[in-house]
Amino acid sequence: MKHFVHKIGMALTAILLLAGCTSRPELTPEEASTLIQAFSPATISTSSSICIEPSELLRQSIDSTARLDRLFRFTPSLAGQTHWSETKQQLCFTPEAGELQPGKSYRCTLNLAELTGVDSLADFAFSFSVKDRFAILQEPLLLIDPHRTDHLIARGTLCFSEPVPYEEASSFFSLTGDDGVTFEIEQDDPEQWKYTIHGIERDTRARAEKISFRADKIGFGKAIEHTIILPGRNFELLQARLSEGTNTYLEIEFSAPIDCGQELEGLITLEGAENCRIRTSRYNTSCVRLFFDPLTDSQLTLKVSSSVRSAQGQRLPQNYVRQFTAADLPPSIKVPLSGTILPDGSNLRFPFQTINLKAVDVEVVKIYADNVLTFLQENALHETDDLRRVGRSIHKQTVRLDADTTRNLREWQSFAIDLKGLFRQERGAIYNVQLSFKEEYALSGESASSDLTMQRGLTPDEEAEWDQFYPYIYNNGYNLVASNLGLIVKKADGDRLWTTVSDIMTTKPISGVTVTAYNY
16 A cells, blocks of 8 residues: 555544554544544434544545455445545445345444555544334324315325335235225425325214235335224214414314204303314315314313204214313414514524423524534535534523413413523524423423422533534524625626625615625
C-alpha cells in the first residue's frame, strides 16, 4: 500500500502511533470521532444500506484507487456491493435482497488502511441489528353500504414495521364465505395501509367470518386473522363511537336505514352532555350523529330506545345503553403550523392544541448558525434528520396547562409558548421545537395524577446524552427560524438569479440586502 504522509494531520498521526502496536486494532470511540462524521444507526430495516460518512480529516486522506470490495467486512458475512452515495458524502454497503435477517445482529468493520493506503491505521467497527418484521391487522369497522343496504362495507388499517411495496402484498387479503368481495387499498403511507372491503352480503341472520392477511408470504411473521360478526338483515344497532376530531360528536351506526320521518328526540339521549343535537345524513341514513357541547362530566351515557324504527318499519329488538368516559378520547397534541418562519422576532409564540392533558414537555434543539448549510445538505428546512451533527438540545421544560380553571381540558384547547423567554437566540440559527407528554400528564386513566414532576432545564443525563458518541439523533418536532425577511428567487436563462427581499410584517421591499446563493 502507499503511505500518505503529508496528507495526514496531527490528530490522525496520533491515532497511527497508537494503532501500530497490534495487528488490525479498532479505533476507540474518541479516536473514531475525529475520523467518522456519522454512521448507520443501531437498528436498521431489512432493506437498509449500511453507510459511513468520513470526516473532513479522513476525506483528505482517502485513496481514490482503493478497491471498494475490500473495504467492508461483516460478521456474520453479508453479500452485497460497496459504493459511494450519489452525493459522494457517504460510503455505503448495500446487501443483496434477503441477506439481512430480521432480529439478527451484525458487526461491521471498515478497513481504513485499505481506504487511505496507510497500513498502520486501525479499523473502524460498530454493531447494528435488524429489526423484526411484523404486521398488525386492525379489526375492521362494519358499515352499511348506503347504495345497497343488503350489503356491508368493512374498513380497517394494516400496519407494517417497515415499508412494503403495494404490488408485493395487496393480493394476500381474504375474507371467508364471500367470493364476490373486492378489496380496495389506499397506500398514502407505505407502512400503513387503509383497506376497504366492498360487496359483503348480509344473510338473514348474523354470521361469523374471518378476515385474514398472509403476512408470512412476504416475510412479516405469521398469517394474521380476525373473526368478525357480520350482522343479519334484522334491524339492530351495530356500534357507537366517539369522534377524535376537534368537533365533538358521537356516531351511531344501525344495520339498516332508519325512518327519517320519526322524531328521534327522546328516543336517543346522551346524558352528561349539553345542547345535544341529533343529525342524520341524507346520503347514509343508517348513520346518526349526536353533536354536543364540550364535556361537562367525566362520563356520558348513551340511551337508544327500542322504539327506533327502520325505514322498513322494523324496531330495535331491545333498548341500548352504553357509557363513554373521557378516556375514550385519548390524550393528544396537535401543532397548527404550516411553515417554518416566525416573522415577529419580538414575539416568538409557538402555538399548539391539546386534549385530555394537563401538562406537556417542551424541548428545544438548536441548529447552530454555522451549521445551517451542513444541515440543509441532508434536509429540507422542515426536516429533522441527523440533528446531532449540527445541533444540540439547549432547553427542556414542563409546562402546566391546568392553571386556568375555566378551561375544559377534556376538549381541544389552544395554547401558545413564548419561546423568547426560554433561551437566548442566535441570529441565523434554526430551532427544533418538540412537544411530548408522559402518562402522568393524562387527565384520565390509571396513570392520572395530580402531582407532576416539573422540569426546567436539561438534566445531567440528558446533557451527557448529547456528549456520547452516537451516530445520529433522529428527532421530530418543528423547525423554526426567527426572521422578518421574505425572499423570492427566480432563475432566468443561464445561471442568473433574480431575487426580491421584503419585510414579512409590512410586505414592503427592503434595499441594501446582500443575498448569497450556495450550491449543494
